[in-house]
Amino acid sequence: MTDSTDLLNFDTLLSPDEIALRNSVRSFVDSTIKPNIAAWYESAVFPLEIVPEMAKLGLLGMHLKGYGCAGRSAVEYGLAGAELEAGDSGLRTFVSVQGSLAMSAIYKHGSEEQKQEWLPQMAAGEAIGSFGLTEPTAGSDPGAMKTFARRDGEDWIINGSKRWIGLASVAKLTVIWAQTDDGVRGFIVPTDTPGFTATPIEQKLSMRASIQCDIELTDVRLPADAMLPNAKGLRGPFECLNEARYGIIWGAMGAARDSYATALAYAQERLQFDKPLAGYQLTQEKLVNMALEINKGFLLALHLGRLKDAGMLEPHQISVGKLNNCREAIKICRDARAMLGGNGITLDYSPLRHANNLESVRTYEGTDEVHTLILGNKITGIHAFR
Template sequence: MAASPKLPPFDPADPLGIDDLLEVEDLAVRDTVRAWAADRVVPHVARWYEDGELPQIRELARELGAIGALGMSLSGYGCAGASAVQYGLACLELEAADSGIRSLVSVQGSLAMYAIHRFGSEEQKLRWLPRMAAGDAIGCFGLTEPDHGSDPAAMRTYAKRDGTDWVLDGRKMWITNGSVAAVAVVWAQTEGGIRGFVVPTDTPGFSAPEIKHKWSLRASVTSELVLDGVRLPDDAVLPGVTGLRGPLSCLSHARYGIVWGAMGAARSCFETAVEYATSREQFGRPIGGFQLTQAKLADMAVELHKGILLAHHLGRRMDAGRLRPEQVSFGKLNNVREAIEICRTARTILGANGISLEYPVMRHATNLESVLTYEGTVEMHQLVLGKALTGLDAFR
């Protein structure tokens, strides 16, 4: 009888052996982004969060461009042409540092650049994508409005014809990168349906006042976009799409990154909880030696690595051209919800220290409250799945 093969040792950092599913190139991307975040973000982000700012954002964008993290899953025009799994791994590592950094990359690549890459003219692509891929031009994505978030079809921003030009009027709200962007992709109603416009932010009538007094995503630039008679030439419109299919397909691409990113925040909190539980002593022993703490850690590990496995599965489907929007909703709904629960449980293990910025737990927890809402609330993703499961539309 042949001897049983020797099993590899149990790895607490990878209890399911998910790394076995990754290629050498995947691991290289992950390690590159992790090293950059450890050097350029982690040592400073608590201070940025406390101060409510993201200093040197343009410098950070250029550094992210240099490692190929901007528009990394797009091909050509200076983009890295990475796989969906590699892009997901990058999102996980960036959000393990902070959700605001991952949001910077997601909005740049999966929303603004993706819209231009998929729906733009060749002239628009050549003008903007190489600069955006390098981080020399930051982009933003204007869809959400002050009174219309989950119902973008009711947007009030309007673009009307004036001769051969377009004139845009309206407001967009909660726009990441808005105040520092060189270009905005703005969606507006027209006589012929919803259209996307590539708007240089130095166009007269365009302004982007920064939103202050946030208690979430504080290390991130969030703005309102104000469009007062913004006059654009005819070639500013994205020619490749009319209707909500355009912005919604961009959102689906960005939501995919969130599926991975949320697990990065969860991993950071879980690792902090494990380290704390094995060093913090109460009643003469580390609190990690008590059954209730071990139960919490076990449950956190199960949900964390299930979430990473789900993200990996969706990434392989995206790389195979088989990922449906409903499946992205599945991932976003599950992973963000579970990430928040992991952060909250980690906070209980740290006790009072859990609210201190000396540890990343409360920062991740508050950031995830925004991630839970943007690019589709819990309720909207539940209804997407409900319709897919029953065939009945409950949105109205």
Template sequence: MADPIDLLGVAELFSEEERLIRDTVREFVDDKVRPHVGRWFADGTFPLELAPELGKLGLFGMHLTGYGCAGASATAYGIACMELEAVDSGLRSFVSVQGSLAMTAIHKFGSEQQKQQWLPRMASGEAIGCFGLTEPDFGSNPAGMRTTAKRTAGGWVLNGSKLWITNGGVAEIAVVWARTEDGVRGFLVPRGTKGFTTRDIKDKLSLRASVTSELVMQDCELPEDAVLADSRGLRAPLSCLNEARFGILWGAVGAARDCYATALRYAKSRVQFDRPIAGFQLTQQKLVGMALELEKAFLTAQHIGRLKDAGRCEAAHVSFGKLNNVRVALDIAREARTILAASGITTEYSVLRHANNLESVLTYEGTSEIHTLVLGEAITGIGAYR
């Protein structure tokens, strides 16, 4: 008999190791996160005590090698993201920003000394990182950034601000991208550095179980070795973003799956007119539509994961997955809410929380419009960004 949550049996394509990772992460989040995440979302808090436990599971920078990182496959990392976001996008964002953005930047572009200093502590969850690229007036167009880094006799001075930075208010180390005379460079800015402050963004309606912050650099003095030596030009931070977007296209499948599974359980238990609402044609039409789109998104993530493991994944592939899978997840979350009716608007059920979170996922790390233009250029050979 077919699994009603995975009608095509896509998960059967996983290796034994990948299934073990899936089951381990799923068991952890079901035990440690799912019972509490509704309250965290309502209160607008994120429990930092989870960080060491996530580190013990090897989830921080798990696709990286050395320095305490797990060295897992891209697909295995994607599966972990799927299970994390099945509980809440904020949890997946916490792990994704730590590993795919901050740790990846240091791993790719940092000196050996920087790697030795930060990566083992970040892999264990002892040190939290953030990634400062987006600015108040320059989101989709990072080339317009105004943050500057100027050389001094003893190193560098940074001035500028970054906005919508996940983990910013709790990070021990910030990877900040700034314009220099030699182009865009990355800098490691430890918390407590003179001239560096953070401000958490409150009153969010989305990603409430996540810390989102502004970073401010005002005559922020850094030593010469604070620069990521091999980071030159926008290709450096954009390559890190592509790693994070890969996690997103998998994570969206997890959010969609949880919404569909919640709606299915509710429909089979909710009785109206003397029968479960799952027995009515219109409800079955909704469930079938969700199941079809969920499996197609799952297959998309699986294929892109295999392409990445084979070294054949391009930016357009990741844009395809992010654009499609987040769009599908949002549609499923909204449809699931209609099945739950009034019950769907409370934190007792996950669907509206997922829908609210996915509104952020839809626009961060590349809006739908930007990913549409990436694919448009891949199809036509003509860039249409301006």
């Protein structure tokens, strides 16, 4: 957190290494992302040129060990995610898709040969990965996916469609999840494979400095060793989704913190009726409510990160963090925008951009409704999805 946000001496809960990592990512965001993000967002451009810089910082697959990965802790990964999302959700999402989804799928479920082939390239930013689970008619219910992989001798042939797949049009490989006669399985699909087509989704009002695609798979033929051997059923992709959901818990608070800091600075400088906006009771109440939720959100994220590092984090606890922090962050960003008045609808200021991005963040990796039902099941013992 920044001094203007931190009411609880948050840094006393962090180690020197954690603080140093956070500060290095913050410096990168301040120097490379924040001066350029308005133009990238307005032009709907994902800046591929910053990928090597992210790799040099060890941000790609940073929570994985070996294979050229940084081997950082869950808390360090979270702190980095918060700083990246203070820049823009789309750029934190790149790190998530690359590391928490595509690389984690190979790391958790791949063969040693698959790990050796792909993970060092991906950690170095030489190969971008994507993660193909969601379909046009199967978002919150991935068990209803229609993409199917059938055997043809020793090969696999995949047909189907995927939607909202991050990075697919610039990726070197995509992990595709498909139904088979033996349940859901994952496959590493090089994107130059005949029959694989990725088309960016355009005219977005959210996550504009990011890439999401439609994928069509038409008789995509893969060798037998393209399948991830250690993932069978939906447990495979869900384990990766939980990695991404964990990162969102931190990231959403980064966007909230940046919006709060922007509103605070504006309120201290903007004069109305001969005194700063910050001098009015209504403004101070808004700032206090924002700061309280940001402090609580970061404490929640840190607690869950410590549990994750101890191997004690349970799936429903990730839902607590994702549901709460996304819900609070989007309210903070909207309230911050309102404090900026008409100026707040321009790209000169970050809160509305953050709020628009968070509409996507609260939707992907499980909607508010899905996480509510996960927690309802935990509380009552009754499964209410159907």
